[in-house]
Amino acid sequence: MPSLRSRALSVALVAAGRRRRFATAEAVRARVAETAxxxxxxxxxxxxxxVADVSxxxxxxxxxxxxxPRGIEPAAQVLYVHGGGYINELVRPHWSMIRTLVTQARARVVVPAYILxxxxxxxxxxxxxADLLSGLIASGGAGGTVLVGDAAGAGLALAAAQRLxxxxxxxxxxxxxxxxxLDLTMSHPDQAAIEAADPLQARSGLLEAGRLYAGTLxxxxxxxxxxxxxxAALAPMTVFTGTRDVLTTDSRELLRRARADGVEVEFHEEPGLPHGYPLLPVPEGRAARDRIVELIRSAAEE
Structure with a gap:
């Protein structure tokens, strides 16, 4: 059962019309035109x-x-790849997460503002x-390097790890x-039912954003x-998803396919939570952030 604060936030997101950003292909094209x-x-x-030295x-x-982290030697390195459907820049919740990784995990966090x-x-x-990830591993050693991505950024992060x-x-x-x-075809048969409960996203808009990112591919x-x-041969993974996220099917499929290929997966699926909940100011989000901090600190000790 999601916390009272999580339920209230989901209602507020719906009321604020956040889902409209990805509601239709037309809405996505309008967003892209506005950004241009x-x-x-x-x-x-x-x-x-x-709280950090930023360059x-x-x-x-x-x-x-x-x-x-200001005044101390970083204990680990993180490459953080932000989400936004490949059409939106870094926003305040991303920077809030980055601040947490710097101050609580004492990590050096490298953040690309990739071309949309x-x-x-x-x-x-x-x-x-992939080049950025390779350079970070080479500069600090694989034992102290963690790759973190959210939403579309998680897809880019995983593709970069596969290429490397x-x-x-x-x-x-x-x-x-x-x-x-992770699957821009948006073709999983369970997505239609999940979409009805998703307060943030809709398949038609995501399909259009995915088409734009795919280009000629x-x-x-x-x-x-x-x-x-x-x-096969990818690093151990930790995955966070919520059942009110139309993209949760991607996480479930990743769990099945990665374990079949012999990859260790730590899997967190929160009932009733929406897309991106680890970035949200709710108890479940705080617990997820605490776990991410633990993982980065553990990487520093390897």
Whole structure:
């Protein structure tokens, strides 16, 4: 049973019309057109600079932020890949999570503001993300590197890990996926029933966002939809999902396929919780964040 605060937040999200952002293909196209006219900011909040040393570099055209705990040596490294359906920039809940990883896990957190769809497509985006992950592992050692992604960013993170495995065999110490979007075909037969209870997302809008990100690739290409790729020899995974998330089918399929390929999966499915709940100010979200912090601290000790 979800907490009272979680239930109240779900009602508030519906009332605020948040689901409309991905309600239809037309809504997604309108969002993309608006972003093209007036690009959203991906800058970190100034409050992060009070607790972390924050810098920015560029990897090609990507701004990449680097946040480290102020005054102490980082205990671990994290590559954090943000969500937003591949069409939205970093927003405050992402930066709040990043702040938690810096201050509580004492991690150096590297955060790419990757190019959004339709300019940024999977064939261009996945190789750059894999290069970032490879560089982070090389600079700090695989034992202290954790790959974290939420929603669309979790899909990009997993695709990058698969590409790096195929290229060099390297992996981070752990992959943490928060409400992952892993199959952009949106074809699972259980999704129709789940969608009716999802306060945030709808399949038609997600299909359009996925089409834009796929570019010239098929939506079932593993670079676009890493659920269709191989899980063999990937790092151990931790997955968080909620039953009021139309994308929870992706997490369930990942659990089945990854374990079949011999990958360790720690799986958290919260009844009644919506998409992205570990980023939300609810008790279940706090518990998920605490577990992520534990995992990063454990990686530092390996």
């Amino acid at each position: 006219r007036r690009p959203a900011s991906h800058l970190p909040p100034r409050s992060l600079g009070r 920015r570099t560029f990897v090609g055209a990507w701004p990449v932020y680097d946040a480290s 769809a339709p300019r940024g497509t999977a064939d261009r985006t996945v190789p750059v993300a 495995r195929d290229r060099t065999g390297d992996q981070p110490s752990r992959i943490v996926l928060i409400s992952p979007w 098929a939506t079932d290409d593993p670079r676009v939809s890493p659920l269709h790729g191989s899980f």
